Amino acid sequence: MAPRIKIPATKYPVERFTLGNGLRVVLSPDRSAPVVGVAVVYDVGIRSEPEGRTGFAHLFEHLMFQGSANLEKLAHFRHVQGAGGTFNGSTHLDYTDYYEELPAGGLERALFLEADRMRGPRLTEENLRNQVDVVKEEIRVNVLNRPYGGFPWLKLPPVMFETFANAHDGYGSFEDLESATVEDAQGFFDRYYACGNAVLSVAGDFDVAEATAMIERHFGDVPARPAPALPDFAEPGLTAEKRETYIDRIAPLPAVAAGWGVPDPIGDFDGYLPYSVLAEVLTDGDASRLVERLVQRDRTATNLGGYLGFMGDEYQVRNPTALLLQAFLPPGGDAGKVLQTIDEELDRLVTDGLKPGELDRTQARMATRLLQGTDDVLGRAQPMAVLELQRGRPGLLNDLPKLVSEVTAEQIVAAAATLRPENRASVEVIPGASA
Amino acid sequence: MSVTTLPDLVPDAELHLPHEAERRLPNGLTVIAIRRSAVPLVELRLRIPFGRAPLAPATVLSQALFTGTGTLSSIELAAELQAVGGSLAAGLDPDRLLISGNALAAGLDRTLELLAGVLTDATYPAEEVATERERLVDQIQVALSQPAHLARVALLKRIFDTHPYAVQTPTPDEVRTVEPAALRDLHAQRVRPAGATLVLVGDIDPDQAIDVAEKVLSGWTGSAPDGVIPPTPAIETGPLLLVDRPGSVQSSLRLAMPGVTRTDPDYAAVTVANLIFGGYFSSRWVENIREDKGYTYGSHSAIEHFVAGSAWVGVAEVATEVTGPSLLETLYELGRISSLPPGEEELEQARRYALGTLRLGMSTQAGLAGLASIYAGFGLRLDHLREHSAALSAVTREEVFAAGTKYLAPSRAVTVVLGDAEKIESQLSVLTAVERSTE
Known part of the structure; x- marks a missing residue:
């Protein structure tokens, strides 16, 4: 290697x-x-x-x-x-x-x-x-x-x-x-x-x-007005699985998305960061676990993705937020089966750990994406503003590639172990249009 | 005391173009390398002419290019790329196959090695091809449920008729019949270096990067048969084409006219005329149908360049109940840009926008790589920006007016509307002749 x-x-x-x-x-x-x-x-x-x-x-x-x-x-x-x-x-x-x-x-x-x-x-x-x-x-x-x-x-x-x-x-x-x-x-x-x-x-x-x-x-002379108190939006996590479905009258294919609660992105950043890497281990590219299994091997999904934060803004969101996985399925696809396979793959990750090189390559690709984002002036001005607003730490933008690269295999496995069917919320799209 | 007046702009420094190192390799591949070292990455664009390639096999090829080589499976290939922070993907349009991606700058050599493996030794394994084919069918099914895609399909057919540009997406059935052998044949025939252009932009030494490319890609050889596409046909005006999409809560309004190529002497003038009409947010069209009337979330017009010709296209998604009024305002604004000279201030504003956004577009590795690659596809280099900037700076009110008259007159336009025909046909019929699409 x-x-x-x-x-x-x-x-x-x-x-x-x-x-x-x-x-x-x-x-x-x-x-x-x-x-x-x-x-x-x-x-x-x-x-x-x-x-x-x-x-x-x-x-x-x-x-x-x-x-x-x-x-x-x-x-x-x-x-x-x-x-x-x-x-x-x-x-x-x-x-x-x-x-x-x-x-x-x-x-x-x-x-x-x-x-x-x-x-x-x-x-x-x-x-x-x-x-x-x-x-x-x-x-x-x-x-x-x-x-x-x-x-x-x-x-x-x-x-x-x-x-x-x-x-x-x-x-x-x-x-x-x-x-x-x-x-x-x-x-x-x-x-x-x-x-x-x-x-x-x-x-x-x-x-x-x-x-x-x-x-x-x-x-300088914008009138001073104090910030309102920051609300706490925390909710108790799920203790039993929640599943919903809805019909999308335009969609031709089924789809499913699942979310799990994750640690406080700001109060427990060290606990949160491994989930960011986990999402990529699971879904970034053809060599990722879920793409290999669901898209390439089983063909039970035609496209999938995983990320933190409902709007994909993983370092710009407060508690509570989630790790999300979403999959588009082939015609007639079975969302329940996809969720079950995701559970199997998470179990396998928890039991067998990561493969040699798997973590390193995922972190290298994450670094490229983080660095590319900062090449544009707005890719610096905007996240730095939010990092200052939420954390008082705009320089975190410089540190993220390194921090991501320091996440360990043990942390990934521990994070994966918390993504259980019983604390999962999922929503399934029933296609209302025929493919 | 707060500042109540708009601060002046500090005049721009002279346009600084990055140095483009360029070499034509013995195998016929042109390599262009540009240094922008702000982030330790490299962007890669490989443009391979693909004109007149059979549509369905070419589309499947673009989807299945990375499914395996003689030595690496698709998963190994993806893992090896990822290990240097890399990713590569292929896309197709009627002119070219484009492989694009990026990697950590230290991974450039490895990325090129992996790319070379794909170019010279892609195997298109049967099982992986079957998977990618089915995924492509699924993607096309989803596209066919999207109004923007359906409107685009109808517009291309309307303006290009029997020309090769008229159909740019294969049908699911066409895709299903593509066998791996056809991909191997097409690859052998068309994925060749002669006439192709590789652009590398990033934290690199341009000459060294070209040396590496020359060494690593030397085993990629051969030339492709001529894929020259005939010039795009004249656009025949006629009744508005109405495409029914029952239940649609918006109408997709599309207009098109013959465009002007980047090297045409009128190009700067028509660029500015288009901006004033509908080419940016502060245009008459957006200010009218969005900011005044609230008919739309946004409208936009642009000149689209294909190798064999250019077309002007206007796009707006408007509320079903105001589809007719939206067309009315659109025709009014086209009439205005082609019948009356623009104001001095709106000309200056559009001119500065055109000049400024050129600079923004060159301010990142990805922006430079995209621009250099697109330009190369038209036989241009980045230094063309100097000429284009000078033309934009010099263009006069009279020239913009003349360009509006010549190129944006509503009498030259064809219109396609996709929407709930039952609700919009009568609205449109009061303004113009309407013909229902039979497809």
Whole structure:
């Protein structure tokens, strides 16, 4: 067997400071390309939206693009793109992010735009109604008009969890979206979009002193408002297997997804990390255990994947979360059989341990993927912002390849031993369209 | 006192193009290597011309290329690649077979060795091929349930008619008949280095990387028969083609017109005209049907380049009940871009977007590798970006207006709509002649 390849690391510099108003700032200069990435993340997500307001965190994200004190509707988009840049935002279970990637000369403009909306978006009835319509079309594109829409990220949480915060549909019901009001939006902003509840991060081609001065100039006088208390969303784990099925009228093939609770990603990071590697041992590539068995040998699955976090954001999610496995089956496939085979393979892993080289190669591939993600300025600005927000540790981004490579075979086996049928939640897609 | 006015942009530094080392190897393979060392990885793209290859066997080949060699099983091959942090996969379009992947930079030699094994010694074992064939059938079944795919299929057929580009996905039945022997024959015939281009980008010494490629890939030899595709046909306008998808809660609106190639003197002007119309978020089309009317989550238009010709394509998924009004606004905006000159400010905004996003696209290993590989497929090198940037910088309002008139006039467009015909046919019929698809 070839000697183990050395797992390299990045050394992106990380500067952290906090403005007088409580806004936390992360700077990571790197002058290898003349571009910058700017990310602002707020510590609020799907889990914090109130009952009767499913989908509100995401709807509110849309409203943050609809103008602010010094910016008309459409201005944000035009100013970013007119600087040669791109923008977006996304709503996750535990945070909402806003970001731009631009040629380096657009940095101050991006900071101005983010600061202006941090002081408060223009919340009008007209813009709200318009964006409710847009969000409904987004849900139609991504969920209602396509096969496997929302599978499994919207379909598994209600099987696995009991509380509204963890179980509800984060895209939202049309009824809830349509009944949202401007007052709701103002209340949501006042409560959660405090600068003490946010992190600003800048990565790429800039001078730290100049960027710091710009940040002071634009964000320094955003009114200080404290962060709300961080809720605890923990639930007792499952003590008996839970299984649900549903019919997808568009889907031509059966599918199944299973989830198991995992240790607290932040409070018990050392306990959590082995699950990240385990998911890859099971599902990364043709040489992984479950692909070899289910796809290549048994042909009981046609495609499968495994990951941590319902939105695949394994290092950007709080407790409780899950290890997920999902499989698409051939026509007539038996989801129960697939789950049973997964159990067999987990048992085999626990009993026989890992094969020679299996862990090393999985870790090498994980390192490549982690490193590739950081080549892009936003692949640094965005995760560093969330790592600061949730852990006060943006430099973790540099450390992940090494930390992943230090996970031991014993830890993988111990993690696998906790994935039992009796603490598993699963959801099966019954195809409603004939293949 | 908070800042209330938009800060000025700092003018961009001069466009810096990375050095492309290039060598044509004795076996006819062109190797391009570029150093970007920000992360210790290497990106790999191998583009093999595959024009006119029989569709079903070529598609199965792209799916089964890594199922085994004379010395390694598919699982061993995957494990060996993984051991150097690597992964490779193949994809097909009507012009080329593209093998793409990446690895830890220290694993470049090993990755190339494994790639060489696949190129020279792929065995297409019967059992693995049978598995991949069935998986491909499953994938196609899923694709056939996706509105975006179905609309694309109908549009390609509509604009390319009998041309080889008209059908780009085989049917499940065609796939099922492909035997391993056909894959071995096709591989022997077409997976050849002459005319192919290998692009390597990453934390590498470009000349050394080419040396390694030359050594490791020297056993890969031969040339493929001519796969030259005839120029794309003129697009014949006619009634709107309506494809029924009963129960669809959205309509997939597609428009197409003849496009302009990257090297056409009008290309910069039409690029900017397209941006102003619908090519980016801050375009008239998006601002109209999304931000004003709320008909859609998003619309987008772009020029698509194939080796044998280019096409302009506009895409929007709109609510069923406003399908007619969405087409109305779309035709209005096309009419406007082709009948009236653009405003100075919207021209400058689109120009800066075009220039800026070129820089963003070159800022990563994967971006550079993709760009270099695509350009190579059209006989271009990255230095073409300098020329293109200069043309974008120089393009005038009059030229953009002329390009809009010449290339984006709604009278040149063909339209395909996939949706619930019962609910949308009458909406569309008031605007234009409608013909139901019979397929």
